[in-house]
Amino acid sequence: MIVAKRKPFDEIASAAAPYHRIMVVGCGTCVAVCLTGGEKETGILAAQLDIAAQMAGRDQIFETACVERQCDREFLDELAERSEGCDAMLSLACGAGIQFLAERYPRMPVLAGVDTTMIGVNSAVGVWDEKCRACRSCVLTMTGGYCPLALCPKGQINGPCGGARQGKCETDPERDCVWSLIWSRLEGSGRLENLSAIQEPRDHSIANLPLRQVHPAYQRRYSAHE
Amino acid sequence: MNRKYEPKIVALLCTYCTYTAADMAGSMRLQYPSNVRVVKLLCTGKVDVVYLLGAFRAGADAVMVSGCEIGDCHFLEGNLRAKERVEHAKTLLDELGLDARRLEMFHIGASDAPKWAAAVEQMTRRALELGPNPLGQASAAVERTGEELTR
Known part of the structure; x- marks a missing residue:
């Protein structure tokens, strides 16, 4: 899932300072699961901002709303009526959700309350670890389910680099060398021959282009000729 | 008018421990400041950050959470x-x-009425040192807080 981290409070408070009535808008999907922007966190941030505003003598009103997903247009419509009279929206969704909210309500200043950090997994209660860089060209079949782009500081796809010591990375003795992990897993599952294959240089240029993905079942609907 | x-x-307060201790403090006729408004919970595990901020938002000068001794929940x-x-709060x-000193967690067992009385005294002293909640809307609002929190 997408993991995000709430921005520093002062940054949020100063961005919100010019506005009188602000709607803090949470998202009930990824950012709710990573305890950053769900309904509860929306309430907490609104309470914090309200207390801070009162202490600073600012006349501000903080309302809260939490939609199922800010990255889905159908869920954004429900804010139309509720946001009437608001001067700004403060979104706690990931970067995609914030942009979509701003697109849906173009005349409303939309403020970002979080920094989107990664695609990761919930390793333990309150802990998330990055696992994927959304590189658009997955090598996990070959690498035993460990992503060298996300987990190797050098992004080596034909590793190891030679800098590992006792299975630890040379950049940080606390960090596992992912190529050591890949070796162990492939060995354990009888697939060491995977390491003989040379991975072609990656086309990093594609990562800089905004991507649009259309599900095969909908290709016809969205083709230019229809 | 200077009040x-x-x-x-x-x-x-957790009903199984500190609330019982507070009850016992009454039975024992222990004297402690009357500044505290008790909200009984089934367990302090029910306490949420939203409640804590909500109490301050409503004007509480200090908030104390008190549950069982560690290992006794x-x-x-x-x-x-x-x-x-x-x-976290x-x-x-x-x-x-x-000031975060306005909020404190305690662990007070059911039989420890004197510890409860001491905790209330400690928090009352601290709240007096820190002065009124700067939101300055205490009184009526905080009277309602307990009711709102348990709703």
């Missing part, structure tokens, strides 16, 4: 969860500029 500052303290680890949440108070 003497009487701190209003919201106390979120009726629900095994509710008091440990409350402890983590109180710590303290960081949230710090970052918005409200």
Whole structure:
């Protein structure tokens, strides 16, 4: 899932300072699961901002709303009526959700309350670890389910680099060398021959282009000729 | 009109331990400040950061959470969860500029009435030192807090 981290409070408070009535808008999907922007966190941030505003003598009103997903247009419509009279929206969704909210309500200043950090997994209660860089060209079949782009500081796809010591990375003795992990897993599952294959240089240029993905079942609907 | 500052303290208490201790303090005729407004919870594991901020938002001068002694929770680890949440709430108070000493977690067993009385005295002293909640809307609002919190 997408993991995000709430921005520093002062940054949020100063961005919100010019506005009188602000709607803090949470998202009930990824950012709710990573305890950053769900309904509860929306309430907490609104309470914090309200207390801070009162202490600073600012006349501000903080309302809260939490939609199922800010990255889905159908869920954004429900804010139309509720946001009437608001001067700004403060979104706690990931970067995609914030942009979509701003697109849906173009005349409303939309403020970002979080920094989107990664695609990761919930390793333990309150802990998330990055696992994927959304590189658009997955090598996990070959690498035993460990992503060298996300987990190797050098992004080596034909590793190891030679800098590992006792299975630890040379950049940080606390960090596992992912190529050591890949070796162990492939060995354990009888697939060491995977390491003989040379991975072609990656086309990093594609990562800089905004991507649009259309599900095969909908290709016809969205083709230019229809 | 200069009214003497009487701190209003919201106390979120676990029914199995500290609430029982507070009850016993009454039976024992222990004297302690009357500044505390008790909210009885089934377990301090029910305490949420939103409640804690909500109490300050409503004008409480201090908030205390008190659960079972470590290892004695009726629900095994509710008091440990409350402890983590109180710590987190303290960081949230710090970052918005409200002194985090206004919030404190205690662990008081059912038979420890004197410890409860001492905790209330401690928090009352602290609230007096820190002065009124700068939101300055205490009184009526905080009277309602207990009702709102348990709703």
